[in-house]
Every structure is written in C-alpha cells, then in structure tokens.
Amino acid sequence: AAAPDLAGRHVVVSAGGTREALDPVRFLGNRSSGKQGYALAVTAAARGARVTLLAANTELPDPAGVDVVRVTSALSLREAAHLAAKDADAVVMAAAVADFRPALYATAKIKKVDGVEPAPVELVRNPDILAELSAGRARPGQLVVGFAAETDHVLANGRAKLARKGCDLLVVNEVGEAKGFGTDTNAAVVLGADGSETVVPHGPKEDLAEVVWDLVSARLA
Numbered sequence: 001a002a003a004p005d006l007a008g009r010h011v012v013v014s015a016g017g018t019r020e021a022l023d024p025v026r027f028l029g030n031r032s033s034g035k036q037g038y039a040l041a042v043t044a045a046a047r048g049a050r051v052t053l054l055a056a057n058t059e060l061p062d063p064a065g066v067d068v069v070r071v072t073s074a075l076s077l078r079e080a081a082h083l084a085a086k087d088a089d090a091v092v093m094a095a096a097v098a099d100f101r102p103a104l105y106a107t108a109k110i111k112k113v114d115g116v117e118p119a120p121v122e123l124v125r126n127p128d129i130l131a132e133l134s135a136g137r138a139r140p141g142q143l144v145v146g147f148a149a150e151t152d153h154v155l156a157n158g159r160a161k162l163a164r165k166g167c168d169l170l171v172v173n174e175v176g177e178a179k180g181f182g183t184d185t186n187a188a189v190v191l192g193a194d195g196s197e198t199v200v201p202h203g204p205k206e207d208l209a210e211v212v213w214d215l216v217s218a219r220l221a
C-alpha cells in the first residue's frame with residue numbers, strides 16, 4: 001500500500017476534454033479520454049488525500065472515495081476549478097481545455113437550407129484556467145500543476161510553457177503512437193519551476209500519476 005503522504009491534503013484534479021456548444025445538439029470537442037486525470041485522482045486518494053475530480057465529458061465510472069464534479073465547457077470547468085481551488089493544497093490541470101469556443105451559441109438547432117452556403121463558425125478565445133490559477137493562488141503555498149502535449153522540441157517548448165503559465169510543475173507529454181490521448185500509457189518529463197527535470201519512462205498512466213504526487217508531496221512538505 002502507498003504511504004499516506006497526502007493525508008490531510010485536499011487536491012483538485014481536472015480530467016477529460018471540454019465541449020464548446022454550437023447549438024443544443026452540437027459542440028466542438030477533443031479526443032481526451034480522461035484516463036490520466038482519473039489515474040491522478042485514484043492514486044491521490046490511495047495516498048490519503050481528499051480528492052475533487054473535475055470531470056469534463058468522460059465516460060469513466062466515478063472512482064470510489066473521490067468527489068466527482070461534472071463539467072462540460074471550458075467556462076464551466078473554470079467556475080468549478082476556482083471554487084474547488086479555494087481550499088486546495090494542490091491543483092492539477094490534466095483536462096484538455098478548448099482554446100477557443102464558438103462566439104455565438106444558437107439556442108435552436110442550426111438548420112441547413114437548400115442552396116444556402118453554411119455560415120462560418122466564428123471562434124473566441126477561452127480563458128487560460130491554468131494561468132489564472134497560477135497567477136491568483138487561492139491559498140498561500142498552493143501548488144499548481146499543468147500538462148502539455150508537445151510533438152517537437154519537447155523540453156524547450158515545455159520550459160517556455162511552464163514560464164508562460166506560471167505553474168510550479170508542468171508534465172510534458174510527447175504525443176505520438178502509444179502515448180497520450182485515449183491510451184493507457186504515457187511517457188513524460190515533469191519540469192519544475194525550480195529547474196528540476198524528472199523523466200518518467202513509457203508506462204501506465206498510474207506510474208506517471210505517482211511521480212506527480214511524489215513531486216507535489218515533496219514540495220508541500
């Protein structure tokens with residue numbers, strides 16, 4: 001059994017992918033399964049933490065012993081994240097948040113009309129929740145962790161993103177074959193704002209989750 005090094009701690013984890021509604025039946029979405037976020041939630045609970053899991057459109061069953069809050073869009077995730085973060089020791093943003101949302105929401109289903117070309121979909125930027133949480137720490141000493149999927153120049157892009165977001169740790173995923181979205185495995189480098197660099201070899205998402213909590217636990221101590 002894992003050491004209860006997170007006992008007495010409250011951790012917030014986001015998982016899955018946001019959906020940005022176009023009309024009552026359509027959305028813009030992404031392929032995030034939520035598996036990495038769920039692995040983080042389950043492993044934190046096993047290490048004694050009280051866990052709030054912000055689940056965005058996942059098809060996974062609620063893990064035992066975890067408070068699950070269901071969210072849909074980036075804006076609903078943002079609201080839930082700021083609320084849950086108020087009394088959190090650590091927030092881990094593992095969800096794939098849409099960078100953009102449709103500028104307009106049609107309250108009735110968008111119809112096709114014979115002989116009429118479809119209107120272009122105009123997008124507006126979503127707030128960067130990770131950057132907001134990092135800039136306005138809800139609690140002194142609160143740790144904020146982000147994820148980043150990179151295809152090239154993984155370390156350089158990761159370092160730049162860590163600085164831009166202002167978080168304490170950034171888990172940089174190399175996206176490719178058996179890594180990342182929808183799979184049960186991941187390989188990553190966890191970059192620390194303190195300059196640390198932790199390589200996590202290709203393996204189950206639970207292994208990466210344990211490394212994240214090792215790093216969080218050491219920094220909370």
Ligand code: C5P
Pocket residue numbers: 074093094095096097098099126127128129130131145146147148149
């Ligand atoms: O900028 P990029 O999307 O690569 O950043 C990924 C990280 O930022 C993830 O931790 C994700 O949860 C978070 N994010 C966010 N709000 C956004 C976009 C990304 O919190 N609007």
